[in-house]
Amino acid sequence: MNQTLPTRTAPLRGAGFMVLAGICFALANAVTWTVTYKLGFKPQSDAFWQYAIATLFSLPFLWRQGLGAMRTRRPVLHILRILLSVLGVQAFTQAFASGMAPWHVVALVMTSPFFVLVGAAIFLRERVSAHRWIAAMLGFAGAMILLRPWEGPLTLSALYPLAAAILWGGASLITKRLTREEPQTAITMWLLVLLTPVNLLFSVQAGFELPQGEVLILLLAGGVIMYGAQHFLTLAYAAADAGFVQPFDDLKLFSNIAVSWLVLNFAPSGSYWLGIALILAGSTYLLYAERQASPAAVPA
Numbered sequence: 430m431n432q433t434l435p436t437r438t439a440p441l442r443g444a445g446f447m448v449l450a451g452i453c454f455a456l457a458n459a460v461t462w463t464v465t466y467k468l469g470f471k472p473q474s475d476a477f478w479q480y481a482i483a484t485l486f487s488l489p490f491l492w493r494q495g496l497g498a499m500r501t502r503r504p505v506l507h508i509l510r511i512l513l514s515v516l517g518v519q520a521f522t523q524a525f526a527s528g529m530a531p532w533h534v535v536a537l538v539m540t541s542p543f544f545v546l547v548g549a550a551i552f553l554r555e556r557v558s559a560h561r562w563i564a565a566m567l568g569f570a571g572a573m574i575l576l577r578p579w580e581g582p583l584t585l586s587a588l589y590p591l592a593a594a595i596l597w598g599g600a601s602l603i604t605k606r607l608t609r610e611e612p613q614t615a616i617t618m619w620l621l622v623l624l625t626p627v628n629l630l631f632s633v634q635a636g637f638e639l640p641q642g643e644v645l646i647l648l649l650a651g652g653v654i655m656y657g658a659q660h661f662l663t664l665a666y667a668a669a670d671a672g673f674v675q676p677f678d679d680l681k682l683f684s685n686i687a688v689s690w691l692v693l694n695f696a697p698s699g700s701y702w703l704g705i706a707l708i709l710a711g712s713t714y715l716l717y718a719e720r721q722a723s724p725a726a727v728p729a
Contacts, residue, residue: 443669444677446661451681453658455688458531460651462693465526470644472522473635477628480518482652483659484625491621498618501611507619510603514620515627517596520589527586530695532686536575537590539682539708542715543568544598545605552602560718564711571707574700679712 461479465472501507524534543565549555576587607616632638640648665674682705690696697705 440669440673443665443667443674446665446668447674447677448680448684450658450661450665451678451684452688453654453661454681455531455535455684457651457654457658458525458535458685459688459692460647460654461522462525462531464644464647464651465522466528468644468647470640471632471635471638472526473519473628473632474638474640475526475648476518476522477625477632477637478640478648479522479651479655480628481625482648483655484621486652486656487621491618494614494618496618496622498612498614499622501615501619503607503611506603506607507616508623510600510607511620511623511627513596513600513603515624515631517593517600518624518628519631520593520596524586524589524593527589529586529590530689531693532682532689532695532697533575533701534590535682535685536705536708537572538594538597539679539712540568540572540591541594541598541601542712544595545601546715548598548602549605553606558718561715564715564718566711567707567714568711571704571709571711574704574707676713676716679709682709 457479461475464470465475521534521538525531546557546561546565550557572591576583576591604616665677668674686697686705
């Protein structure tokens with residue numbers, strides 16, 4: 430009897446860890462908004478220091494694996510993936526620096542899976558089912574309600590999170606391509622080793638800033654929180670099947686709404702809730718479509 434208990438409780442633990450990861454990400458986003466928008470620290474420097482601090486926590490992993498783990502036959506794809514990831518980070522941070530509420534930024538970035546879907550159809554020649562196209566249309570409809578292009582020309586700040594979604598979607602497509610022939614360790618190592626140096630180049634180009642006083646304290650706190658988020662994320666996927674815990678990842682939007690409201694005094698209003706609902710509906714429906722399309726879902 431006792432032997433079956435861990436199996437039954439593991440999915441619930443995985444869901445709990447995923448929710449905790451979402452809360453940590455929301456708190457880290459609040460720190461980024463405060464540092465860049467409220468305190469005026471350059472977003473490029475914020476991105477560098479945020480990932481530099483996070484990389485420090487990854488040093489034990491880097492030491493255990495060694496640079497030999499980066500051996501690859503696809504260095505160009507790895508570098509392109511990292512460039513897209515860094516550009517996505519830069520766009521994401523710029524969105525906060527523009528003053529856009531964290532919940533608004535995260536809601537728009539959550540359209541990334543829909544861009545991955547379209548990209549997989551165009552560039553990887555994957556067959557896309559009608560269910561997946563419906564999910565994409567729901568997500569894009571929600572994004573349009575949040576962007577409100579009918580109210581006038583889109584501002585650059587409104588396009589930053591959408592750019593981050595597209596760039597990270599492109600990075601996900603390359604990751605998907607690499608996993609066909611590259612070990613997961615190599616994919617992770619390339620990202621950890623090069624992400625911070627490339628972010629440093631953007632920071633230097635924009636005028637490198639050393640954090641001091643309140644900014645330094647917040648960045649250190651943000652680094653610890655981001656490490657916690659990544660740790661909980663790892664525990665979630667280790668405790669339960671990815672297909673089970675993935676829907677709980679979408680709850681990070683509600684975590685960001687709560688933190689934006691309670692900490693930063695921002696909250697969605699009016700039709701913005703409809704846009705949020707459509708993006709969540711599209712994401713949930715996409716997960717359903719992925720399960721239906723997976724080999725495990727096909728009867729023997």
